[in-house]
Amino acid sequence: MEKQPRLLSSQLLLRNRVFEVTLNRTLLTWKEIQTKKKRVSGSMHNTFKLGSYCVPVSEIVAVQEAEVDKGTKDEGRWQKMSQKPIEGYPYAFTVSYVERERQHRWRCHDVTFHCSDGSLCQQWVQRIREQLSLLTSRPKHLLVYINPYGGKQQGKLIYEEKVAPLFSQASISTDVIVTEYANHARDHLKMDADLKKYDGVVCVGGDGMFSEIIHGLISRTQADCGVDQNCAEEKLVPCRVRIGIIPAGSTDCICYATVGINDPVTSALHIIVGDSQALDVCSVHHNNTFLRYSVSLLGYGFYGDVLKDSEKKRWMGPARYDVSGVKTFLTHHYYEGTVSFLPATDILGTPRDKTKCRAGCYICQHNGQLLSEDAQFYRMEDNISHSEMGGDWRMIRGKFLAINAASMSCACPRSPKGLSPAAHLADGTTDLILVRKCSRINFLRHLLRHTTKDDQFDLNFVEVHRVRKFRFMPKHCESDLELDLREGGAGGGKKLLRKICRDHPACGCTPINSSWNCDGEVLPHAAIEVGVHCQLIRLFARGIEDQPLFEDFCTPTVI
Numbered sequence: 001m002e003k004q005p006r007l008l009s010s011q012l013l014l015r016n017r018v019f020e021v022t023l024n025r026t027l028l029t030w031k032e033i034q035t036k037k038k039r040v041s042g043s044m045h046n047t048f049k050l051g052s053y054c055v056p057v058s059e060i061v062a063v064q065e066a067e068v069d070k071g072t073k074d075e076g077r078w079q080k081m082s083q084k085p086i087e088g089y090p091y092a093f094t095v096s097y098v099e100r101e102r103q104h105r106w107r108c109h110d111v112t113f114h115c116s117d118g119s120l121c122q123q124w125v126q127r128i129r130e131q132l133s134l135l136t137s138r139p140k141h142l143l144v145y146i147n148p149y150g151g152k153q154q155g156k157l158i159y160e161e162k163v164a165p166l167f168s169q170a171s172i173s174t175d176v177i178v179t180e181y182a183n184h185a186r187d188h189l190k191m192d193a194d195l196k197k198y199d200g201v202v203c204v205g206g207d208g209m210f211s212e213i214i215h216g217l218i219s220r221t222q223a224d225c226g227v228d229q230n231c232a233e234e235k236l237v238p239c240r241v242r243i244g245i246i247p248a249g250s251t252d253c254i255c256y257a258t259v260g261i262n263d264p265v266t267s268a269l270h271i272i273v274g275d276s277q278a279l280d281v282c283s284v285h286h287n288n289t290f291l292r293y294s295v296s297l298l299g300y301g302f303y304g305d306v307l308k309d310s311e312k313k314r315w316m317g318p319a320r321y322d323v324s325g326v327k328t329f330l331t332h333h334y335y336e337g338t339v340s341f342l343p344a345t346d347i348l349g350t351p352r353d354k355t356k357c358r359a360g361c362y363i364c365q366h367n368g369q370l371l372s373e374d375a376q377f378y379r380m381e382d383n384i385s386h387s388e389m390g391g392d393w394r395m396i397r398g399k400f401l402a403i404n405a406a407s408m409s410c411a412c413p414r415s416p417k418g419l420s421p422a423a424h425l426a427d428g429t430t431d432l433i434l435v436r437k438c439s440r441i442n443f444l445r446h447l448l449r450h451t452t453k454d455d456q457f458d459l460n461f462v463e464v465h466r467v468r469k470f471r472f473m474p475k476h477c478e479s480d481l482e483l484d485l486r487e488g489g490a491g492g493g494k495k496l497l498r499k500i501c502r503d504h505p506a507c508g509c510t511p512i513n514s515s516w517n518c519d520g521e522v523l524p525h526a527a528i529e530v531g532v533h534c535q536l537i538r539l540f541a542r543g544i545e546d547q548p549l550f551e552d553f554c555t556p557t558v559i
């Protein structure tokens with residue numbers, strides 16, 4: 001690695017020991033050059049071993065001159081940082097930086113260096129601030145929506161106590177809107193928000209709130225760019241503004257999948273350091289009418305039925321998902337219909353390989369790049385229509401217990417592996433999982449495999465395809481003509497019977513139909529057309545980081 005030139009280097013005091021502190025463009029390092037003879041043994045959290053430590057500049061939250069022993073000023077957080085004077089070192093500055101803890105949790109830690117000279121102290125603060133100001137990906141002004149009723153109704157408190165102080169420490173200004181009704185945030189983003197003013201939009205709530213934000217932001221972007229959302233073939237324009245999620249809901253799956261934990265402070269720090277994680281978005285249409293966007297799970301059959309039933313049991317709280325899950329499992333309904341899909345060919349990765357989507361995912365980068373090159377090529381070849389752009393559609397007709405499209409792994413604390421463990425956040429595809437009619441015991445085997453090491457797709461009634469688009473037509477929606485053709489023109493008798501059954505559902509032989517669960521919302525139509533829009537939005541996240549093998553939780557990186 002190329003050695004960076006030093007911007008500043010001094011001998012400073014830290015916990016009564018002398019350190020050589022050095023700043024270059026990418027790192028702040030401190031190396032002990034003298035140890036005290038007598039060391040007081042302390043707890044794990046305040047023991048400093050002899051050695052060198054470093055913090056990437058990109059993970060410094062703020063730097064501030066520390067007050068030395070005045071203890072009089074009442075300026076919130078900084079009062080806590082007032083330091084005992086050390087003879088010969090009357091000045092001090094504090095660097096706040098990101099420290100990694102267990103299970104992808106981030107915390108903001110402080111280190112205070114003492115200087116003998118006031119101008120040297122100011123020089124350090126200024127130099128570090130200069131370097132921070134060069135980090136252009138950091139947001140300066142954010143629009144924050146808080147759902148006061150999400151989860152345990154703690155959204156406002158979580159924001160005020162855990163997030164706002166960090167934003168102000170990092171000099172991020174905010175406009176905060178506490179929502180007053182469902183879809184308040186969506187409609188405000190769609191019509192009223194002056195998006196040019198902001199570097200990002202933050203939602204404080206659960207997955208439902210996040211869904212509102214993406215609907216508002218994507219619709220607004222398309223409207224501003226003259227793109228018709230109702231046309232399923234349209235190429236949507238990516239959103240400029242990044243989205244941050246402060247988890248405060250009962251389901252925080254998107255946060256879990258993009259950060260690795262649903263923890264408000266961790267998410268706030270990812271926003272502050274200006275992380276950026278692209279995310280694919282599926283558009284869902286019915287008869288060339290836009291229905292909804294989805295980023296995680298589209299599920300017909302089992303997951304649609306669980307959602308529909310659980311909506312009736314809201315009073316039970318989160319336990320409703322378990323109750324409805326058991327009930328739906330016992331009901332064991334299957335649904336007939338036709339699934340057609342456009343497989344994603346020439347890409348890296350398959351739904352059954354062992355690669356997991358992680359921070360800096362090579363598969364997402366590679367496949368995203370491939371798609372944008374393809375799009376450029378087809379734009380040049382004007383006479384090729386969008387629908388001709390790639391590959392052959394495949395069609396599967398059958399009886400299904402579940403049809404799921406997972407655009408991300410859908411891992412969450414309840415199902416750490418997720419519905420499709422190798423699905424990617426931003427590779428331009430969704431994993432289409434078809435679970436055919438099978439016995440209850442077999443279906444249970446499949447479901448249980450979501451929680452064990454066994455491959456949930458390695459069963460003869462389950463198949464999985466990585467696709468760019470798919471359509472579903474339930475049997476009860478197929479036209480009489482299509483059915484006649486399939487049944488070899490079986491004549492007017494069957495047609496008449498079908499009509500009677502449709503018009504008089506009480507006759508009991510009406511085919512049962514399910515609904516689509518679209519990221520936790522029930523869709524009003526079963527016949528849908530879905531297309532994946534590669535990297536349409538960006539989050540203040542970096543994907544799940546690989547955990548180091550030997551974690552040192554109490555100190556910055558030891559070098």
Ligand SMILES: Nc1ncnc2c1ncn2[C@@H]1O[C@H](COP(=O)(O)OP(=O)(O)OP(=O)(O)O)[C@@H](O)[C@H]1O
Binds near residue numbers: 178181184206248
């Ligand atoms: N002020 C409000 N009053 C009522 N509903 C609201 C308000 N603000 C947002 N909502 C709606 O509340 C729903 C649930 O919000 P959120 O996702 O934040 O919490 P949640 O507890 O995870 O919800 P759920 O368990 O239903 O997914 C969202 O669909 C959102 O549209």
